[in-house]
Amino acid sequence: MPVARVENVTRDYAIGEFKTQALRGVSLEIESGEFLTLVGPSGSGKTTLLQLIGCLDQPTSGKVWINGQDVGRLSRNQRAEIRQSTIGFIFQFYALIPTLSAYENVEMPLLLGKIGAAERRERVMHLLEAVGLADRVDHRPDQLSGGEQQRTAVARALATNPTMVLADEPTANLDTANGQQVMEIMLRLNHETGVTFVFATHDPRVIKYARRVITLRDGIVVANGQAPAAAED
C-alpha cells in the first residue's frame, strides 16, 4: 500500500476576483521508503501538492489518501492528529519556536503525542545525535547557525517516527556545505529508518540525491521517472 496516493487533484485559489488553478488534475503514488523530489519552476504547484499530501490543505476536487485513509473525509482535528502521528515537516525557513531550545523544539511533537518522559528524552537525544547536535541541545534557535537550525528541524520532523517527511525547499536558505550536510543526513536517515522523504525543490544539489523525480509545470505532472529530470533553473 502506498504511503500517499493523490488522485486527479485540483486546487484553486481565489485572489480577489481572479481565480488561479495551482493544480490542474494531478495523480501520483508515493511508496514507503522513497526518497522523492518534486521539481518545477516557481508557481508550478510543488508547494501546493506538498501541502495537500501533508494534510495542511484540502483539494478543490480529487482525493488524497494517506496510509490508505481518505483524508478529505477527516475533520480539522483528525487531520491535525494525522500530521502529528504520521507526517513530519521541514520548511524552507527553519520554523523552530524561537523561545524553545533545540531539545524542546524536537520534543514538542512528542509532547503533543503524549509520549512518556523517559521515552521522549531517549528519542530526542538520539535524533539530536543523529543530526550532529548532541552538544547544542540547550541552545535556542538564535544561538544556532542556519545549518544547525535546519538540522534541528530535521530531528523534529522525525521525532514521532512518522511514515513520511515532507520538506519544502529545505536547502534554499543554506550554503552549499550546509545544504549538502542536511541532505546527506536525510539520505542516511532514509536508509536507516525507511522513512519516506518527499522534497519540493528547484535546487539541483537536492535533485541529485533523489531516486525519483516528479516534474510539475503549470499545475500538472509533466515527467515522473527514476532518472533525475533536467533542472528547471
Next chain:
Amino acid sequence: MKELLKIAYRGLGRNRRRTLLSALALGLGVALLLLMAAFVEGEMRDSLEQGIRLESGHLQVRARDYDASKASLAWEDLVETPDIIAAQIATLAPVRAAAPRLYASGILLSGDESLGVRVVGLDPTSATSDIYREGLRGGDWLAADDREGVLIGETLAARRNLEVGNRITLLVNTSNGDVDEQRFVIRGIYNTNTPGYDQNNILMPLSKAQAISQAGGRASIIWVALDDMFQAEAVAAALSSEQYEVKTWEQMNEFLLSIESYAGAMMAVFYLIVLGITATVVVNAMVMAVFERTREIGVLAAIGMKSRRIMALFLIESFLLAVIGVVMGLVLGGVGVYYASTQGVYLGSLTTDMGVTGLLMSDRIYGYLTPQDATMLVIAAFAVTLLASLYPAMLAAHMEPVQALHGGEA
C-alpha cells in the same frame, strides 16, 4: 499543559516592555478600583457611623406621629414625661445611656446675616452628650440650668466669625406655631469632625429649649445608646408600647443602607468600565502577539497541535499577563489603601457642601477595604481579561495552517 505553560510564559518574555506596560495598565486599573472601593466603603461606613453618632443613636423612643425631618413641636408629636421614661430605659442592662432631646427649627441672626439652624436641647449631664463634650474646642461646657448659654459648631463659628462670649440672636419655632426671639451667649464651640453637622446645630440645655419652644416638659425623642449596637432589635422589642414607637438605628438609617447597596451596584458598573478599558490594552497586546507569531502558529498546527490547544496557549498567556497585572495592582493598590486607611484624606469643611442631603460626612475620610471587595475585584479582573482574550485566542486557533505558515497570506 506543561508545554503550553512553558511556551506561554516564554512568549511573555519576548517583548518584555510590551508585557510590562500591558500588565501595568491592568495593574493601575486594579489599584485605582481597590482605592475607589476602599473609599466608597470607608465613606459609607463613616456616614453610617456619623448618622448613628449624631442623628439616630442606637435607638429612639418617640411619638407615633413624630416626623424627624420636620422637627415638629406640636404637643401630640412629642414624648410626655421624657425624664421618667429615659430613667426607666437607662435601668435596662444593655443600655449604656438614655436621655431626652428636643429638636426645634430656628434662624440664627448675627450681624446682617441670617441662617437656618436646628436647635438641639440636650441633657448636658448625660453620657449621650459626651460626643459634644469631648469635642469642645473652646469655652465651657453647658450647665443644665444655663438660661442663656449655647454651644455652636466650629464650622459655623469659622464661617460667621463667631467666638466664645459673642452674643447671637435666635428665632425659634414654638409649639403653638409662633416664633420666639431671644439673645444668647456663645459659651463654647464644639467640633464633631462632621462639618455639615457642626454648621447647622446649635446646642442648649434641654430645659431652656423646652422653655423657648413652649414644649412644656416634653421632648422630641429619647436618645438611647447601647453597649452593643446589634442588641438594638432585642431592646426595641422590650421597649415597645402602645403610645410610643421605638426605632432602631437600622430603621432610622434605612436611606443610608439603601444608598450603600446602590453604591455597590454603581461600583460593579465602574469595575466593568475600568477593567473593560484595561482589557483592551491586554487584547491589543495579545492580538499583536498573535500576528507576530502567525508563522509559529502555522508550525505548531503543522506538527499537529489542535485548534483548542492553540487557543489554550494564548489564553494561558493572557492569564499569566493578568497574574502579573493583578499582582502589580494589589501591590500598588495595597500601598494606596494602607495609606488611605491609616492616614485618611482630609476634606475639611468641603464636606459641608458636597454629598447627598441627609448624609453626614467626616472632615477626614478613611479608606476601608473589605476582603469581599478585594476578592470580587481580583476575580473580575481575571474574568474580564480572559473574556477579552477569547478574541485573540480564537483568532490564533482558527488560522488555516497553510495561511499561517505563509505569515498570514494565502
